[in-house]
Amino acid sequence: MQVVQVRDAKATLSALIEAAERGEPTTITRHGRPAAVFVPVADAERLYPPAAACFAEHLLAFPGGAEFERDDSPVREIEL
16 A cells, blocks of 8 residues: 655645556555545445435335334323
């Protein structure tokens, strides 16, 4: 894995993108500490799957298996 500083990454952004397209990740450092990583799109999609397009899809994707018991007792007395 290639490691470059932020200022070098700015100067060679096109080369870093080409390296990611070839499947080579690159770590970007700031003040000697890792700050970010360029990875191929396939790796990023595997690590961060796309979110559901709508809330209904999100609910339908729930694997289930959870049973919830509802408490029917009134929360407070109401005078009408």
